[in-house]
Amino acid sequence: MSAASAGGAARAARQQTHLWVAQRVTAMVLAIAVVVHLVMIIGAVRGGLSAAEILGRTRGNEAWLAFYVVFALAAGLHGAIGLRNIAAETIGLRGRAADLAWLAIGLATAVFGIRAAIGLYA
Amino acid sequence: MASAASLTVSVWRGGEQGHFARFDVPARENQTVLDVVTYIQRELDPSLAYRFACRVGMCGSCAMTVNGRARWTCRTHVRKVVGAGGALELRPLGNLPVIRDLVADLAPFFDKWSRARGTFQPKEAEEGAVPDDFAIVPPASKQRRQADAGIECIGCAVCYSSCDVVAWNGDYLGPAALNRAWTLVNDVRDGARRDRLDAVAGDAGCHSCHSTQSCTERCPKNLDPSLAIAGLKRTLFWDTLLGRR
Numbered sequence: 585m586s587a588a589s590a591g592g593a594a595r596a597a598r599q600q601t602h603l604w605v606a607q608r609v610t611a612m613v614l615a616i617a618v619v620v621h622l623v624m625i626i627g628a629v630r631g632g633l634s635a636a637e638i639l640g641r642t643r644g645n646e647a648w649l650a651f652y653v654v655f656a657l658a659a660g661l662h663g664a665i666g667l668r669n670i671a672a673e674t675i676g677l678r679g680r681a682a683d684l685a686w687l688a689i690g691l692a693t694a695v696f697g698i699r700a701a702i703g704l705y706a
Numbered sequence: 707m708a709s710a711a712s713l714t715v716s717v718w719r720g721g722e723q724g725h726f727a728r729f730d731v732p733a734r735e736n737q738t739v740l741d742v743v744t745y746i747q748r749e750l751d752p753s754l755a756y757r758f759a760c761r762v763g764m765c766g767s768c769a770m771t772v773n774g775r776a777r778w779t780c781r782t783h784v785r786k787v788v789g790a791g792g793a794l795e796l797r798p799l800g801n802l803p804v805i806r807d808l809v810a811d812l813a814p815f816f817d818k819w820s821r822a823r824g825t826f827q828p829k830e831a832e833e834g835a836v837p838d839d840f841a842i843v844p845p846a847s848k849q850r851r852q853a854d855a856g857i858e859c860i861g862c863a864v865c866y867s868s869c870d871v872v873a874w875n876g877d878y879l880g881p882a883a884l885n886r887a888w889t890l891v892n893d894v895r896d897g898a899r900r901d902r903l904d905a906v907a908g909d910a911g912c913h914s915c916h917s918t919q920s921c922t923e924r925c926p927k928n929l930d931p932s933l934a935i936a937g938l939k940r941t942l943f944w945d946t947l948l949g950r951r
Binding site: 594597598599605608609672673674 | 871904909911913939943946951
C-alpha cells in the first residue's frame, strides 16, 4: 500500500468512525426522546384528541420546538446510518459516495420532521 | 453414540471446488476427531491432506469444521460431536481459501493481524531495539488485567472461521486480530497506540462487529474477543467524542 492510499484509508476509517459515533450518540438521544414523546402522546389523548389541544400545547412554545427539532435530527441521522450499515452488509453498497448519499437522506428525513415541528410552533 | 461399531466420515476432498468422500472408520471408546483423520490418512487414503503438529491443544494448527462447527480436532472427542448413526462431516476451516482437502490457507488471517498493527512497538526504543531498562507493569493494574485476558491466543483461526461479519465483509479484520490489537492497546510499554487505533477503526475494523459472540462461544482457549472488540469501540468512542484523535 502506498503512503497516499494508506493515508486515504486512515481518513476513510476516521469518517466511518464518526458515522458510528453519530449513530451511538443519536441512539442515546432517541432513548430519552422516544420516552418523552410517548408519555406526551398518552397524556395528550386522555379525554379525547383534538387539534386545538395539541396546538395549544405546542404553539409558541420554544421548549417543545427545540425538543422536536433535536428528536427529528436524531431520528433522521440514526435511521439513515443504520440503513447504510444494512446496505453495506447485504448488497455490498459501500464507499464515500454511498456514505454521502445516506447522510443526505438522513438530513432530508430530519428536515421533514423539523418542518412539521415548526408547523406546530408557528 | 459410542455403541456404533464404525463411524461414517464425510471428508472434503479437493480445493474450493470439490466433493465429499465417504470413509468408514472403526469407532473406539476414546477417540478424537484428529485420530479419525489420521486413521483415514494412514490406513485408507494416504493422499488426504490435513494439518496438525502438537496433538495436545498447544499449536492451533489442526482446526477444522466438524459437523458444521469450527473446532480443534485434537481436543474434540468424537463421542461429543458425532451425529446419528456415527456420522461425522469434516471440512476445512470456513471463511478462508482452501488449499487442498482439509487444509485452509491461513495467509489472509495472519495478514489481518499485521494490518491491525498486531506487532509490539517498544515505546522508547524505535525499530524494535531492546529498551535500556525493565518496564514495571503492576499485575493488578486494570490495563495489565485487560491485556492478560486476551494474551493466550494461539492463532488457530477458529473464531475467524466462525465469524458472520467476516463472511459478509471480506475486509473485516476479524476477532483474533482485533483481540491482539486490544492487548497491545492495553500494553503500557507500547508506543503505537494511536496508529493501532486508526488501523482497527471503521468498517473493516471493530465498528463492524455485531457482538453476536460466536468468537467468544467457540474460542477453544475460552478467550473473549467480543469483549476486546467492545473495549476498542469504547476507547475509540471517547477518543473521537472528546477530540483526542
